[in-house]
Amino acid sequence: MIDLNERYQEKNNFFKRIALLYVFFGFLFLLFLYRTFTLQISSYTDYELASIENKTKEMLIQPKRGIIYDRNGEIIVNNVPSYSLITKPSQIGNIESHIEAIKVFIDISDDDALHAKENYKRIAKLNRELTLKNNLTMEEIARFETRRHKFPNTFIDERYSRFTLYPELFSHSIGYVGNLNDDDLEQILHEQNLKPKETIFVYSNGYIRGMTGIENIYDKKLRGTYGKKVYEVDAAGKLLNEIEIIPSINGEDLYTSLDIESQKVAFDQLNNRRGAVVAVEIDTGSIVTYISSPSFPLNRVANGMSAKDFNKLLNDTDKPFFDRAGQGRYSPASTIKPAIGLFGIENEIIDWNFTINDPGFFILPEDNRVYRGWKKGGHGEINLKEAIIESSNTFFFSLAYESEIEQLVEHLSYFGFGRNVCIDCFLPDKGLLPNPEWKMNTLNFSWFKGDTVNLGVGQGYLSATPLQLAYYSAFLAKKGELNKFSFVQQDIDASVDTFISKNINNDDWKKLHESMIGVIDNPKGTAGRLRNLKDYTVAAKSGTVELVSTETKEDYKIIRETEGKRDHAIIIAFAPMPNPKYAVSVVIENGESGGSVAGPVAIEVLNTLLEND
Amino acid sequence: MIKLLNLFKKKIYFDQYLFISITILSIMGLLFLYSASQDNIETTIKQSFFVMFGLILMFLLSQLDPDFYKNNASIFFLLTIFLILITFFFGKEVNGAKRWLDLGFFTLQSSEIVKISLPIFLAAYLYDKALPISLLHTFITIVTILIVVNLVRIQPDLGTSLVIFLAGLYILFLAGLSWRFIGISLTILILSLPFIWNNFLEPFQRQRVLTLLDPNADPYGSGWNIMQSKIAIGSGGIQGKGYGEGTQAHLDFLPETETDFIFSVVAEEFGFIGVCFLLITFFFIMFRCLYLALNARDRFCRLTIGGLSLLFISTVFINLAMVVGIIPVVGMPLPFISKGGSSLLSFYIAFGIIISMATHKKLMQK
Numbered sequence: 017m018i019d020l021n022e023r024y025q026e027k028n029n030f031f032k033r034i035a036l037l038y039v040f041f042g043f044l045f046l047l048f049l050y051r052t053f054t055l056q057i058s059s060y061t062d063y064e065l066a067s068i069e070n071k072t073k074e075m076l077i078q079p080k081r082g083i084i085y086d087r088n089g090e091i092i093v094n095n096v097p098s099y100s101l102i103t104k105p106s107q108i109g110n111i112e113s114h115i116e117a118i119k120v121f122i123d124i125s126d127d128d129a130l131h132a133k134e135n136y137k138r139i140a141k142l143n144r145e146l147t148l149k150n151n152l153t154m155e156e157i158a159r160f161e162t163r164r165h166k167f168p169n170t171f172i173d174e175r176y177s178r179f180t181l182y183p184e185l186f187s188h189s190i191g192y193v194g195n196l197n198d199d200d201l202e203q204i205l206h207e208q209n210l211k212p213k214e215t216i217f218v219y220s221n222g223y224i225r226g227m228t229g230i231e232n233i234y235d236k237k238l239r240g241t242y243g244k245k246v247y248e249v250d251a252a253g254k255l256l257n258e259i260e261i262i263p264s265i266n267g268e269d270l271y272t273s274l275d276i277e278s279q280k281v282a283f284d285q286l287n288n289r290r291g292a293v294v295a296v297e298i299d300t301g302s303i304v305t306y307i308s309s310p311s312f313p314l315n316r317v318a319n320g321m322s323a324k325d326f327n328k329l330l331n332d333t334d335k336p337f338f339d340r341a342g343q344g345r346y347s348p349a350s351t352i353k354p355a356i357g358l359f360g361i362e363n364e365i366i367d368w369n370f371t372i373n374d375p376g377f378f379i380l381p382e383d384n385r386v387y388r389g390w391k392k393g394g395h396g397e398i399n400l401k402e403a404i405i406e407s408s409n410t411f412f413f414s415l416a417y418e419s420e421i422e423q424l425v426e427h428l429s430y431f432g433f434g435r436n437v438c439i440d441c442f443l444p445d446k447g448l449l450p451n452p453e454w455k456m457n458t459l460n461f462s463w464f465k466g467d468t469v470n471l472g473v474g475q476g477y478l479s480a481t482p483l484q485l486a487y488y489s490a491f492l493a494k495k496g497e498l499n500k501f502s503f504v505q506q507d508i509d510a511s512v513d514t515f516i517s518k519n520i521n522n523d524d525w526k527k528l529h530e531s532m533i534g535v536i537d538n539p540k541g542t543a544g545r546l547r548n549l550k551d552y553t554v555a556a557k558s559g560t561v562e563l564v565s566t567e568t569k570e571d572y573k574i575i576r577e578t579e580g581k582r583d584h585a586i587i588i589a590f591a592p593m594p595n596p597k598y599a600v601s602v603v604i605e606n607g608e609s610g611g612s613v614a615g616p617v618a619i620e621v622l623n624t625l626l627e628n629d
Numbered sequence: 630m631i632k633l634l635n636l637f638k639k640k641i642y643f644d645q646y647l648f649i650s651i652t653i654l655s656i657m658g659l660l661f662l663y664s665a666s667q668d669n670i671e672t673t674i675k676q677s678f679f680v681m682f683g684l685i686l687m688f689l690l691s692q693l694d695p696d697f698y699k700n701n702a703s704i705f706f707l708l709t710i711f712l713i714l715i716t717f718f719f720g721k722e723v724n725g726a727k728r729w730l731d732l733g734f735f736t737l738q739s740s741e742i743v744k745i746s747l748p749i750f751l752a753a754y755l756y757d758k759a760l761p762i763s764l765l766h767t768f769i770t771i772v773t774i775l776i777v778v779n780l781v782r783i784q785p786d787l788g789t790s791l792v793i794f795l796a797g798l799y800i801l802f803l804a805g806l807s808w809r810f811i812g813i814s815l816t817i818l819i820l821s822l823p824f825i826w827n828n829f830l831e832p833f834q835r836q837r838v839l840t841l842l843d844p845n846a847d848p849y850g851s852g853w854n855i856m857q858s859k860i861a862i863g864s865g866g867i868q869g870k871g872y873g874e875g876t877q878a879h880l881d882f883l884p885e886t887e888t889d890f891i892f893s894v895v896a897e898e899f900g901f902i903g904v905c906f907l908l909i910t911f912f913f914i915m916f917r918c919l920y921l922a923l924n925a926r927d928r929f930c931r932l933t934i935g936g937l938s939l940l941f942i943s944t945v946f947i948n949l950a951m952v953v954g955i956i957p958v959v960g961m962p963l964p965f966i967s968k969g970g971s972s973l974l975s976f977y978i979a980f981g982i983i984i985s986m987a988t989h990k991k992l993m994q995k
Binding site: 022023025026027029030031033034037038041044045047048049051052053055056057059060062063064066067068070071248249250251252256 | 896950
């Protein structure tokens with residue numbers, strides 16, 4: 017046993033040691049209190065957010081795109097609902113066997129199956145949905161519903177497709193919708209303070225955006241805004257109840273200036289030949305007809321087609337995806353002559369009474385090179401009006417010869433050449449308005465007088481799109497004052513281009529119009545064949561674009577054996593005179609004659625437009 | 630009234646401070662458990678039976694004289710070791726761990742009883758040893774501790790074995806283990822840490838330690854529990870979300886809400902105010918025990934009160950440190966709050982013995 021002294025020592029020792037441990041735990045106590053304080057008070061907001069984020073799940077609600085109307089209020093592009101068979105590829109291991117299993121009772125076309133197989137991996141990675149078949153019949157729905165327990169990750173739901181009743185008429189003007197890539201999606205959602213998440217889709221092909229044409233240019237307006245549904249969820253992700261819903265707002269409808277009837281006529285008239293038709297309402301500058309031919313099936317491109325069919329379109333030598341109306345470059349050829357004539361008047365090089373003797377050719381004094389007209393023997397003694405009607409080359413060669421190239425370029429620019437003339441066209445080409453600087457920079461040659469002479473008849477380097485030619489036509493019709501082109505029915509204060517001149521007055525414009533009326537109505541006019549196709553007066557100027565320069569008609573006969581080397585046919589026209597309402601341009605590749613090949617197309621389009629007014 | 634109480638106290642052995650605070654803690658525990666168990670009334674009723682039984686048991690055990698415990702310490706100890714051993718053969722396996730003995734009306738977690746009997750046994754062994762404790766006695770004590778700890782560890786029950794280890798060391802330390810021995814063994818321990826890491830820890834236990842170092846590295850894997858617990862505690866703020874309104878607990882984001890992580894539920898629903906109230910209660914019990922230990926009648930009582938109260942405090946702090954992410958998840962109940970009959974009863978037993986040790990004075994002192 018231990019004695020009293022030792023007992024005291026023991027007790028003292030115990031006190032010290034237990035005190036040491038209690039100090040340690042006291043310290044722990046404070047540490048813990050501090051830690052809890054940090055969590056609950058200093059970082060409260062972070063953790064509160066984390067807890068809210070934990071228990072809620074947000075789903076985006078896709079908006080419906082706006083409907084696109086023509087100028088008469090007819091629907092061009094709509095959202096069409098159908099019942100679709102939808103699957104979640106991220107939950108399915110083998111898509112082929114999955115499709116085979118469903119094929120037993122629902123017929124899935126080879127196209128659809130191929131489409132599913134091609135996109136399966138991509139969609140699975142994005143955790144989006146894959147449509148196996150659209151437009152299910154009631155019978156197919158019933159057949160699936162009785163077996164749905166076998167396919168837990170496949171379901172039937174209503175989904176929309178972007179759909180037009182006129183699958184080939186608006187392929188280049190309206191354009192198509194396609195899938196939004198992740199960056200763009202993030203960007204769009206960012207504008208709405210949202211982040212990409214699981215989405216309640218409206219469209220069978222997922223997130224969509226306008227890829228080309230009006231769908232692209234007016235994408236923001238048509239798109240609408242995404243909505244949001246907030247659910248309370250448990251840790252397993254099970255949806256418990258709906259906390260909040262912010263509905264999506266559908267996109268605004270778009271009333272375009274396009275005219276379905278004239279589109280139909282223009283498309284039928286071109287009849288799959290390579291070419292383009294653009295027609296505009298002169299007063300407003302709004303585009304009523306915009307056709308590029310051949311076209312492609314808009315609905316199929318927008319809503320999914322097999323890679324094989326798509327490649328077939330892509331590799332077609334006629335290039336159906338190419339927008340000839342807005343991006344095709346063609347020499348204006350003789351259609352440039354009215355503008356050159358105005359240049360002569362404006363700069364007092366000629367007047368309406370000035371005549372020259374046209375022997376059928378023009379010899380450039382500098383190098384004795386011969387520039388030929390289209391008519392052997394020439395047009396004899398002619399003035400400007402006759403030169404336009406008969407399309408004398410010699411007259412305009414001589415006129416161009418007298419011109420300063422810089423002034424001429426500036427003059428032509430007023431008429432829309434070499435610049436963008438449209439405020440809402442998709443990737444419009446500016447064509448080419450050549451000048452000495454351009455030639456030096458691109459071709460490394462200095463400008464020859466011959467280049468100016470060639471410009472006088474719209475050949476050489478000068479090129480323009482059918483859209484620009486339509487603008488040029490409308491600009492002539494409206495006597496030098498015109499709204500920039502647009503696809504929507506414009507308000508009054510649209511941007512206006514005005515021709516600034518010193519010497520051209522209303523009388524000159526009148527005479528110019530008369531000359532262009534003569535192109536059809538004068539017995540000597542180059543487009544006389546159009547005379548009987550209409551019962552109103554049309555001002556026009558035809559042109560024939562030489563792709564290969566030939567000396568004689570015999571030479572051309574050899575050339576035209578190859579279709580691609582034949583001349584392009586061009587015409588610009590406006591009607592009805594004397595108060596024109598519509599201006600039109602038509603280009604038919606390798607169509608050979610502006611007057612008799614492109615001309616009837618222009619007249620039919622004008623007929624339709626005027627009849628329906 | 631006070632006269633009546635004094636009369637009452639003369640006849641029986643009773644410490645009103647501990648009794649009241651433990652009762653308050655137990656009632657709070659039932660309240661918390663009801664919410665933490667997703668309003669499961671069955672669990673709560675079952676637990677309240679344990680509480681009532683536990684309080685009675687605590688009262689009864691405090692009536693026994695400390696000498697009874699001292700004299701029978703070895704028998705109790707051997708009995709509990711025997712319970713552990715039969716657990717290996719007849720135990721109920723849950724999630725790969727054999728910790729429970731099915732007694733029909735009650736499944737007993739045998740390790741919970743050992744954590745009481747070991748410190749008492751060691752106190753009984755060491756109370757009459759000369760100071761400082763000789764190397765031989767130290768050696769015997771340590772071997773005993775290690776045997777018991779390892780028996781529990783291989784069940785496996787890392788949390789309880791850790792607490793048992795600590796409880797044994799507290800007794801040894803309080804009894805007067807030489808400082809030189811402490812210094813040397815601490816050095817050896819630190820040097821052998823890598824060896825322990827590689828040979829004594831199961832892979833999942835190692836993972837838990839790693840997770841602690843960076844819980845955000847793998848939020849959906851092993852860091853999930855700590856992350857969710859911190860979110861629950863942090864989102865409670867000052868006032869809490871309200872009783873039964875804890876979204877982390879009720880929408881299943883928190884794991885083990887009824888046992889290990891019940892503190893997170895309390896913190897989420899009652900906020901910093903609730904946490905402080907709970908902590909103050911624990912703190913009060915802790916210092917009441919210190920007072921009692923310092924005034925105990927002899928060395929055996931001092932050692933027992935000190936050892937058992939430190940065992941209680943260690944359990945509390947291991948649980949708390951775990952749920953706020955200071956130490957790895959080890960599986961440790963919060964005393965008087967967490968669900969689990971064995972753990973609950975073991976602490977009523979411990980406090981029954983503490984009260985017995987504290988209230989029985991020596992005849993000559995009276």
